[in-house]
Amino acid sequence: MAYQSIEVRKLTPSIGAEIFGVDLAKPLGNQQFQEVHDALMDNLVVFFRDQKMTIDQHKDFGRRFGPLHTHPNAPIEFKDHPEILVIKADEKSRHVAGEEWHSDVSCDAEPPMGSILYLTEVPPDGGDTLFANMYRAYETLSDPIKRMLQGLTALHDSSKAHYYRVKATDRDDIKFPNAEHPVVRTHPVTGKQGLYVNRGFTLRIPQLKRNESDALLEMLYRHIETPEFQCRFRWQKNSVAFWDNRCAQHHAMFDYFPHRRYGHRVTVCGDKPFYRAVA
Numbered sequence: 001m002a003y004q005s006i007e008v009r010k011l012t013p014s015i016g017a018e019i020f021g022v023d024l025a026k027p028l029g030n031q032q033f034q035e036v037h038d039a040l041m042d043n044l045v046v047f048f049r050d051q052k053m054t055i056d057q058h059k060d061f062g063r064r065f066g067p068l069h070t071h072p073n074a075p076i077e078f079k080d081h082p083e084i085l086v087i088k089a090d091e092k093s094r095h096v097a098g099e100e101w102h103s104d105v106s107c108d109a110e111p112p113m114g115s116i117l118y119l120t121e122v123p124p125d126g127g128d129t130l131f132a133n134m135y136r137a138y139e140t141l142s143d144p145i146k147r148m149l150q151g152l153t154a155l156h157d158s159s160k161a162h163y164y165r166v167k168a169t170d171r172d173d174i175k176f177p178n179a180e181h182p183v184v185r186t187h188p189v190t191g192k193q194g195l196y197v198n199r200g201f202t203l204r205i206p207q208l209k210r211n212e213s214d215a216l217l218e219m220l221y222r223h224i225e226t227p228e229f230q231c232r233f234r235w236q237k238n239s240v241a242f243w244d245n246r247c248a249q250h251h252a253m254f255d256y257f258p259h260r261r262y263g264h265r266v267t268v269c270g271d272k273p274f275y276r277a278v279a
């Protein structure tokens, strides 16, 4: 794809590209918006370096792509900005958000289209984020498995990811969303098929017996984690990553304890996942 207003450098043939020539603090003109959108569709996750954004500028950039989502189970750290999800770890952290491969909030009936993470503090080493291409994960399955998956759905439940993260005293009052989605999802923009089950949120495949569901999901999770489908992003202070949750999964590497890592995420609303057979 030829770009006029930005420069796009691929990280791997499968997934990920760095974008140069954009100041995310300023409103994107129509051409730059379209090209950033096209680069995201082509590469599934895009990265920007050396950005300086206020909370409002971060939200404005996200809103260019759609309404912003508020996380159903994460604490609200800024009363006036419930859409800001704080991503933080320090010397007290035992776990961090997103340590398992996942697609954000797949437990929602209409899971987010994309997430935009801006890190302003990074550890001296480590704290990378890994991303994996779910189109490639689907395409590389053998035909009999593809045929079987096309008719299946999966249950996704927020409690799998968040139950032990919320305070024990709050658990009875909190609603953990759940939803049933097709195992193979058609991307609403590209029309491509991708795998849509993830370790973070998926519980089971209701059409199968328990042991069949567990075995099939474990096989798919291992397949999804194939290194050829991945890229690994090395953060610097003031880097931004924007990923498409409809066709990519990610995994936050927590290998930097006891150092600090801090940033804000905005999440762009999406639509109800569907499967459409290709002729």
Ligand code: SIN
Pocket (backbone or CB within 6 Å): 087, 097, 098, 115, 117, 128, 129, 250, 251, 252, 253, 265
């Ligand atoms: C997440 O949004 O899942 C966290 C990603 C990260 O901290 O790298």
